[in-house]
Structures are given as structure tokens and as C-alpha cells.
Amino acid sequence: xxxxxxxxxxxxxxxxxxxxxxxxxxxxxxxxxxxxxxxxxxxxxxxxxxxxxxxxxxxxxxxxxxxxxxxxxxxxxxxxxxxxxxxxxxxxxxxxxxxxxxxxxxxxxxxxxxxxxxxxxxxxxxxxxxxxxxxxxxxxxxxxxxxxxxxxxxxxxxxxxxxxxxxxxxxxxxxxxxxxxxxxxxxxxxxxxxxxxxxxxxxxxxxxxxxxxxxxxxxxxxxxxxxxxxxxxxxxxxxxxxxxxxxxxxxxxxxxxxxxxxxxxxxxxxxxxxxxxxxxxxxxxxxxxxxxxxxxxxxxxxxxxxxxxxxxxxxxxxxxxxxxxxxxxxxxxxxxxxxxxxxxxxxxxxxxxxxxxxxxxxxxxxxxxxxxxxxxxxxxxxxxxxxxxxxxxxxxxxxxxxxxxxxxxxxxxxxxxxxxxxxxxxxxxxxxxxxxxxxxxxxxxxxxxxxxxxxxxxxxxxxxxxxxxxxxxxxxxxxxxxxxxxxxxxxxxxxxxxxxxxxxxxxxxxxxxxxxxxxxxxxxxxxxxxxxxxxxxxxxxxxxxxxxxxxxxxxxxxxxxxxxxxxxxxxxxxxxxxxxxxxxxxxxxxxxxxxxxxxxxxxxxxxxxxxxxxxxxxxxxxxxxxxxxxxxxxxxxxxxxxxxxxxxxxxxxxxxxxxxxxxxxxxxxxxxxxxx
Numbered sequence: 001x002x003x004x005x006x007x008x009x010x011x012x013x014x015x016x017x018x019x020x021x022x023x024x025x026x027x028x029x030x031x032x033x034x035x036x037x038x039x040x041x042x043x044x045x046x047x048x049x050x051x052x053x054x055x056x057x058x059x060x061x062x063x064x065x066x067x068x069x070x071x072x073x074x075x076x077x078x079x080x081x082x083x084x085x086x087x088x089x090x091x092x093x094x095x096x097x098x099x100x101x102x103x104x105x106x107x108x109x110x111x112x113x114x115x116x117x118x119x120x121x122x123x124x125x126x127x128x129x130x131x132x133x134x135x136x137x138x139x140x141x142x143x144x145x146x147x148x149x150x151x152x153x154x155x156x157x158x159x160x161x162x163x164x165x166x167x168x169x170x171x172x173x174x175x176x177x178x179x180x181x182x183x184x185x186x187x188x189x190x191x192x193x194x195x196x197x198x199x200x201x202x203x204x205x206x207x208x209x210x211x212x213x214x215x216x217x218x219x220x221x222x223x224x225x226x227x228x229x230x231x232x233x234x235x236x237x238x239x240x241x242x243x244x245x246x247x248x249x250x251x252x253x254x255x256x257x258x259x260x261x262x263x264x265x266x267x268x269x270x271x272x273x274x275x276x277x278x279x280x281x282x283x284x285x286x287x288x289x290x291x292x293x294x295x296x297x298x299x300x301x302x303x304x305x306x307x308x309x310x311x312x313x314x315x316x317x318x319x320x321x322x323x324x325x326x327x328x329x330x331x332x333x334x335x336x337x338x339x340x341x342x343x344x345x346x347x348x349x350x351x352x353x354x355x356x357x358x359x360x361x362x363x364x365x366x367x368x369x370x371x372x373x374x375x376x377x378x379x380x381x382x383x384x385x386x387x388x389x390x391x392x393x394x395x396x397x398x399x400x401x402x403x404x405x406x407x408x409x410x411x412x413x414x415x416x417x418x419x420x421x422x423x424x425x426x427x428x429x430x431x432x433x434x435x436x437x438x439x440x441x442x443x444x445x446x447x448x449x450x451x452x453x454x455x456x457x458x459x460x461x462x463x464x465x466x467x468x469x470x471x472x473x474x475x476x477x478x479x480x481x482x483x484x485x486x487x488x489x490x491x492x493x494x495x496x497x498x499x500x501x502x503x504x505x506x507x508x509x510x511x512x513x514x515x516x517x518x519x520x521x522x523x524x525x526x527x528x529x530x531x532x533x534x535x536x537x538x539x540x541x542x543x544x545x546x547x548x549x550x551x552x553x554x555x556x557x558x559x560x561x562x563x564x565x566x567x568x569x570x571x572x573x574x575x576x577x578x579x580x581x582x583x584x585x586x587x588x589x590x591x592x593x594x595x596x597x598x599x600x601x602x603x604x605x606x607x608x609x610x611x612x613x614x615x616x617x618x619x620x621x622x623x624x625x626x627x628x629x630x631x632x633x634x635x636x637x638x639x640x641x642x643x644x645x646x647x648x649x650x651x652x653x654x655x656x657x658x659x660x661x662x663x664x665x666x667x668x669x670x671x672x673x674x675x676x
Contacts, residue, residue: 150279151279151280151283153276154275154276154277154279154280155276155280157272157273157276158183158209158276158277158280159176159180159183160176161209161210161212161213161273162180162182162183162209162322163175163176163178163180163319163321163322164176164213164216165216166215166216166219166220166223166229166325167219167220167223168220168223168224169622174312174313174314174315175315177312177315177317178312178315178316178317178318178319178321179298179301179302179305179317179318179319180319180320180321180322181302181306181318181319181320181323182320182322182323184295184298184299184302186205186277187284187291187295188295189201190202190281190284190285191284191288191291191292191295195285198281198285199278199281199282201281202274202277202278202280202281202282203274203277203278205277206273206274206275206276206277206278207270207273207274209273209277210269210270210271210272210273210274211270212322212325212326213269213273214265214266214269214270215230215232215329216325217265218230221242222235223617224420224616224617224618225420225421225538225616225617226418226419226420226421226422227419227420227614227616227617227620227622227624228419229332231332231336231438232329232332232333232336233332233333233336233337233438233440234336234438234439234440235438235439237439238439243255243258243259245502245538246258250568250569301318302318303318304318305317305318306318336438336440339438339440339441340440340444343434343440343441343444344444346434346435347434347444347445347448347450348450350433350450350451351668352451352456352668352671352675353451355675357459357460357461358460359675359676360456360459360460360671360675360676361456361457361460361462361671361674361675362674362675362676363638363639363642363673363674363675364606364639364674365462365526366462366526366604367526367604367605367606367634367636367639368519368526368527368528368529368604368605368606369457369463369526369527369528369529369606369608370527370528370529370531370605370606370607370608370609371430371431371453371454371528371529371530371531371608371609372531372532372533372593372607372608372609372610373423373426373427373430373530373531373532373533373609373610373611373612374533374536374586374589374590374593374609374610374611374612375423375471375532375533375534375535375536375537375589375611375612376536376537376538376582376585376586376611376612376613376614376615377536377586377589377590377610377611377612377628377629378416378419378611378613378614378615378620378625378627378628379413379614379625379627379628379629380614380615380619380620380621380623380625381582381583381586381611381615382395382629382653382654383656384579386579387579387582387583390583390587391583391586391587391590392653394586394587394590394591395590395651395652395653396653397591397594398590398591398593398594398652399651399652399653401594401595401597401598402594402597402598402633402652404598405597405598405601405635406635407597407601407633407634407635408633408634408635408637408640408650409631409632409633409634409650409651409652410631410632410640410643410646410648410649410650410651411629411630411631411632411648411649411650411651411652411653411654411658412629412630412646412647412648412649412654412658412659412660412661413627413628413629413630413654413658413659413660413661414430414610414627414628414629414630414660414661414662414663414666415626415627415628415660415661415662415663416429416611416612416613416614416626416627416628416663417429417435417436417437417626417663417664418437418613418626419613419614419620419626420613420614420615420616420617421538421613421616422613423471423532423537423612423613424442425437425438425439425441425442426612426613426628426663427532427612428442428445428446428452429663429664430453430610430612430663430664430666430667431452431453431454431482431530431667432445432450432452432453432664432667433452433453433664433665433666433667433668434450434664435662435663435664436664445481446478446481447481451483452481452482452483452667453667453670453671454482454483454484454528454530455481455482455483456483456671457483457528458483458484458485458528459483462525462526463525463526463527463528464485464486464518464524464525464526464527464528465483465484465485465486465527465528465529465530466484466485466486466487466488466518466527466528466529466530467479467482467484467486467487467488467529467530467531468488468493468510468511468513468514468529468530468531468532469487469488469489469490469530469532470489470490470493470495470503470504470505470510470532470534471490471502471503471504471532471534471537472487472489472490473489473490473491473504476489482530484530488513488514488517490504490505493505493509493510493513493517494513494516494517494554494555495509495513495554495555496554496555496556497509497554497555497556497557497558497559497562498558498559498562500535500542500543500544500558500562500565501537501539501540501541501542501568502534502537502538502539503534503535503537504534505534505555506535506544506555506558506592507533507534507535507536507544507588507589507592507593508544508546508547508549508552508588508592508595508596509552509555509558510531510533510534511531511533511592511593511596512549512552512596514529514531515596515600519600520600526604533589533592533593535585535588535589535592536582536585536586536588536589538615538616539568539571539572539578539581540568540571540578540581540582540584540585541565541566541567541568541571541572541581542561542562542564542565542566542567542568543565543566543581543584543585543588544558544561544562544565544588545561545588546588546591546592546595547561549595549599566581575618578618578619579618579619582615582619593607593609594652597633601633601635602635603635603636604636605633605634605635606632606633606634606636606639607631607632607633607634608630608631608632608633608670609630609631609633610628610629610630610631611628611629611630612628613626613628614626614627614628627660628663629653629654630654630666631652631654632648633652642673642674643673646659646669646673647659
């Protein structure tokens, strides 16, 4: 075309002649200042036309190569060579007739079931876009392989999340070699929906799957510590307690890392889950016939395996376990919400509520009564063959000390409402005579007028009631509810030594502080004390050991003892070491208590000591047993005569066949035995 020839107007494109889906974008040329023209040069032969990377014919261009083509429906698209321009400057616009496209031997338009469902990855491959830094255009086979790999990973993630059990000990290979029914139903729903609703449903379903996966992770943690699943109604406050435990066990940095890790894991699981289901939904939309056939085949396999009860290694192939898991969670929530009404009726039933104070606990008037909880002192410490012999030796030595000091003892079993953790629930169950199995019941109890065993001592006016609670390190308003005139927490026992992981004060020092602050005073009123010994609290590393009582001082001697102790991070790498340290901690608590009784007990001393719950499943081996030992020690034979009809075992070790009561039954039986 002559340079004197005026530029011609760009011909108007015939909508019927051009399919925008078949056009491809190109980078701007170096003629940014040239007017927009259309060349007189005839179009190149059909066999010279470029095709897209995905095999889709690309539009022809005049005066430029394949990278000079611009899609008419995307004027603002970007290319590898530079940013998109809002005008036609620097570009060569073309129109393509269908006959020219047909000359390539391929159809002018590629049939697609639902073109709007094409993902950005596939769109880039089909239109010749550069992709990430142009790698998709340069390596089309690798791009296709990556796409297939991502789809496969999405399917694996989906199946893994659905089939994954919510308990660590149930995770094994057969658990994942099953056919779940839930993805089949989800595939049916997605295939029945149009493109846009399908994507919305896929994202929502993926997010819900992610949330249920997080819930399974929580269940795993709760089963490992409390031997029960996470309670969606009542357990949220326990997450804060868990963070505090991590801080006390592994330091502030450990707590921060744990919290950050938990948040990152939550967001990551939700995002990956939603994207995985969306990816699979888009693939099914693009390959609808194949997806329908696959769904029918898998559905037939599931029904056949389910009807014939086909198993692999004792595990059913066809499963609906995920649906059952969700149904159980819904039932737990409904039961939790309804539990408040049930407990409200129970809390107002108290046979001693109207008993005159002068008729309460007459059999203990003039005595110093100590209710002492030994943290995590469960039946496993006595019955387990790997720990029992050493603990039995400690109990026999304790019996010998007590007998040498003139004391006798009777022992039995109580069934705790909790296991692994939740000491305050067990303490309140023992003292209130109600089954306090969750945080909601505990809150309701501590804001009610229900009298506890310790409050009944206070009501008589015959005892000064005190609490030795070294595990309390901040405000504890519930202390007033339990009827304690004075509370000694970790900051009021005079201890200047180090923490032992979670334990703020070693048991021996706590008992010595009780002697100095209350029991050893002259010309005092009788004392009723609630004492919590915390040295046997998880993680049992490092632990203190017995020293001469005269050397306790202000507790600074324990710095050297802690330095000689074990590292919890190392201990918890081995279940065997955890069990060993747990056993040593229980022995230390028992020795502290029996030595204190031998050293400071007298004719007026009455000791009731018990475990609050079993230790974590790492120690119990996953046992469902909730039993804890309970013992009454006294020098006055009249005290033990009042409980002679209980059938308890002589000594501080209960026999295997000793009576077993629910922990909430103790309060009323004790009140009856020592009442008027």
C-alpha cells in the first residue's frame, strides 16, 4: 500500500463471521505512533495460520506473527511483552472469516459443554496466553501435567478429609482404602447444577469440609488429653487453658508459636478444602459425560459393596462414616443445649439444705479436717503392671509411716466425671454432690446457692475454712462459692523457688506452708482445709523430689532440683518416658502427704485424700476407666468406726474389689456418716 494512500476505515466485523472464543490475544507492536491500518496484503495460506497451545485455531494477522493477534472482546488484556493499552494504538486489529478458519481443517468453533466453567489455567492454555511468566506457553506439556496433578491432589485431599478418623489411634491404611458415599452424592448435586450455582455450592461444600476437618483435629487433641471429643457447646474456653498449659510447659515463645501455627493451619485447611472442591467441580463441568459415567460406576460399586458387606482387613469398603460423624456432632450439640434444663432441676435437690447447722457434721466437731486432691492420681497408677510395683512400694511405705504415728486408714474407689484433665470439674463434683461433667454445669453451679461439702463446714461456724490452691495464679472468684474463709494461692505461700513446668509450687512446700500459715498456729479454732497438690499435674517433667523438711526454707533450694530434672520436650518424645515420669510424680505426692501426716498429724487430724481424675491416654493406654483412689486417715478410732459399713479396704491402697462409687455420691454419704 502506497504511503500516499489514505488510511481506510476498519471494516465492521460480522458477528456471524467471528467467534470471540476462537480469537487469541497478542502483545503490542513497536508501531505505537502509527495509525491503525489494515494491510492490502492478501491473507496467508490456511496452512500457515497459527494454532493455540490447546489445539484451538488462532485468528490470522496481517503484517505480524502469532503474538500480534488481539482478541476483539478483550481490548484490555495483558500480554507478556507489556501492559494492556486502553486504545488500539500499538496493535493490529484483524477480523477473521469462518471460511478462512475452516481452511485449517478444523471447525471454526470448538464445541464445549459449558465454556463459562473453564478455569483460568485451561483458558490460558486454550487461548495461548502466557500464564505464569510465560511458562505455560513455553512448556504446554508440563502445564497440562501440572493441571492433571492438581486435579488428582484435589481428589486425594477430598477423600482423605472425608475418610480421616477423628482419633489418632484409629488412623491406619485400611481406613483410607474405602469408598465413601458422601462424594457420590456431592457429585450428583454438582452435575445437576448450572455453572455459577455449581461453583457456589462447591465453595460452600469445601468450606464445610474444611471446618469438619478442623473439628476432627480438635477431637484428636481432646481424645489424647480428655478421652472424649471436643464439645462444640462448652469447650471453647478450654482452648485458652490449653494455651496457658503450653506456655507453662514450653515457655512464652512456645505458646506464641503454637497459637500462630493453629491459626495458620485453620486458614490453610479452609482454603485448600474450598479450592479442591471447586477444582473438581470445574473439571466435572468441562467433562460432563465422563463425570456422569464415573459417578454411576462408583455409585454402583458403593451400593454393591454395602449390600454384600464387603470388607478389607475387617474394615467395610462401603462407608457412610463421615455422615455419621456429622450426625453425632449435631446430636452432641442438641444434647449440650438441652443439658442446662436437666441440670437446673438437679441443682435444687439437696437433702441437707434445710438441716440446722447444729446437726451438721457432729461426728467431726473439734477435728482438723483436710480434703486433699492429688492431681491425676488415677487407678492406672496402682493397676498398671509397669507402674504398679513401684507405686505399691510407695503406698506400703506410707502405710508404715502412718501406723508408726498411730494412724489408721480406709480406702475405696470413686468414678470421676472426667479423665485426662478438667480437675475443677472433678473437685466440684466431689464437693457439691452433683455430676459436673462440663464447663456449663460448673458455671451454673458456682453461681447458684447450692451448698458444697466445704460450705457446710463453714455454715456450722465450728471450723475456719481455708484453701491451699498453689495451681491458682490469678483471680479465682469461685473460691467464695466453695465456702472458704481464706485462700492461699501460688503467690501467698511464701514460695520463692522456680516453677516445675505447670506446677507453681512443689507439694512438699505447699504442705509445709499450710503447717506454718494455719495448722501449726497455737490457740486456734479447728480447721477445715481444701488442699490441692499439683506436682503430679501434666506434663510431669521436671518434678521435685523429697528433701529434709528443715531445708525447705523459702523454696530457692528447688532451683538446683529443677536443674537436675528432666526436659518435658525430650520426655514427651517417648510414651514410656512419660509413664515413668508420671509414676515418679505420683510417688512424690504420696510421700509428701504421708510424711507430713507423720510429722505434723495429731489426734485431731482427719485426712481425706483422693485423685481427681485419671491421667491422659498416653499414660492410661486409652483405657475408658475413670476410677480414682480415695482414702480416709485418722488417729481417733471413732472416726473410722463411722465409715465401717462402707466396706472400704484397710490401708491407703484400695483393693481391686473395693466399693466403687460415683464421685457425686461421696458428699451425701460423708454428711450422713458424720451427721447427728
